[in-house]
Amino acid sequence: MIRLVARRLLALVPLVFLVTLVVWGLVLVIPGDQALAIAGDSATPEQVEAIREDLGLDDPVPVRYGRWLAAAVQGDLGTSLYTSYSVTDALADRLPVTLSLVFVSFALAVVVGTAIGMLAANQKGRLTDRILTVTTSVGLAVPNFWLGLLLVTFFALKLEWFPSGGYVPFTEDPAGWLRSITLPAVTLATAVAAELARQMRASMSDVLERDFIRTHRAKGLRPATIVRRYALKNAAMPVITVAGLQIARLFGLATIVEIIFNLNGVGALAVDAVFDRDIPVIQGCVLLITVIVLLVNLVVDVSYGLVNPKVRVQ
């Protein structure tokens, strides 16, 4: 088990390295002079030169990348071009918000998605199944920022059940935290729950047609017991794979949800940085989130081994 985790961690190193190349390499495609872009149109040539000097833009590309990477490995992601804050500090401040949002959403999506998928598979072809299938298709297509607006208007402004935005840290007020995270989490979870429901329906209805299930049914086990004890484990495998892929999606879509609900997370930071064209902050956000996604995927991979004995043996 430990060896498996260690091997997977080692395998991540080249991938993370490539990701840093992509993230850092983005700078190279900036049209025109980067120093000029940062300084703005009203800057004097001396100011532009100072910025160029400051950022070491005259050095060869590999040197610049090496310098950035060496600092990044030590946890230094540079300084914001506009606020002169340390990018690492800014990210550390905001990460708890994004992590709360994504993990609550993920839990919600897994529970709701698998439940809907299992129900649909059990009722395959009947009215319930059709209604659920249409619902999941809509769930996949609905723009989540639009859904968020509808939820805010209805549940926050009209019914006043939840705050319309803002984040309450868990350590300050757990109940307030839950209230502040509920609407954003529902918004974010919808598409992923729909995806998982589709997957679970396909996978479960496949398993339910297998011979061993028929045997269990023939010997008189209750359908609920068959599903719980035998079908679910088999049906869960492809769903876990898809669930792992959804982590990246959640972190991506979280940016826009954070904006709508006024949550000061990493995604909102990234959007602000995009408006300011604050390159070090953009790079920091993308890199941090991607590394987190890769680590979470690793956890999912390992948990796959816990569910599936075939993988564990190897």
Place this chain on the structure above:
Amino acid sequence: MTTIRPTAAPGAQEQPLTDRPESPRQRFVRRFRRERPAVVALVVVVLIALAALLAPLLATHDPDTQVLSDRLQAPNGEHWFGTDDLGRDVYSRLLYAGRISLLAAVQATAIGIALGVPLGLAAGYLRGWVDVVLSRIADAVMSIPALLLALAIVGILEPDLTSAMIAIGVVYAPQFFRLTRASTLAVREETFIEAARSVGGTSRAIITGHVLPNALSPLVVQISLAMGFAILFEASISFLGLGVQPPDSSWGSMLGRSTRFFEQSPHLVLIPGLAILVTVLAFNVIGDGVRDSLGREIRRPTQ
């Protein structure tokens, strides 16, 4: 949109009644016509595309004319979908915005194909280090959350529609790459490829003449899904104000600027949102329908 299908849907027994064996295309059309939701979705997409195309004819007002005395009207006989905060006709604006939303999605998808398909063909056909390098890069790009990467690219280029389209195209390219590579790998071992090679066919001729046509079918599914994805992404980016810039507008930017007026004029938010929802849904349903009508005979049977 990355659904792993453990099995094919069990298909009805199908025997063409004619003596002549039907071509794959005829078979596809016959099966697709039986996918009722997909046919409806196709009609919906055609109607939406026509509405966007014929916007100048269908529009009842100039989309940019501001009549401040008529601002924030609810839907009525004069303004079918009401007016926005500057007194512009929402129905007419919706038609013109649809042009931009659809065109942006087509262009973003085209960029994704132009990047992903040739590289996928090269990686799958040439194998070796080309494959290793390209596949690893695709892995790296795919491990970065899509919307975040798209935003980063927009931030580095310049916030406008062209950047947004490039960003969406780049973000989606690895999907086309993987798909094309996989089909190419499957095809390249076939006897007819070996035959083409043995009579002296060049790599380029074999790829364009034999490999590509055989890799097309799964691509069609992916294109339909990519269109839905691109419309959602363009809407998200424009909603944030980082995509299409005024005076142009897309459904996403219409939504973005009207959120402040939601309580007074809910139609301003509801209508563009529904336009996005219906269009994306239609593309997804078409994609599913095409997938279910394609090459069922090469899948493993359910039982």
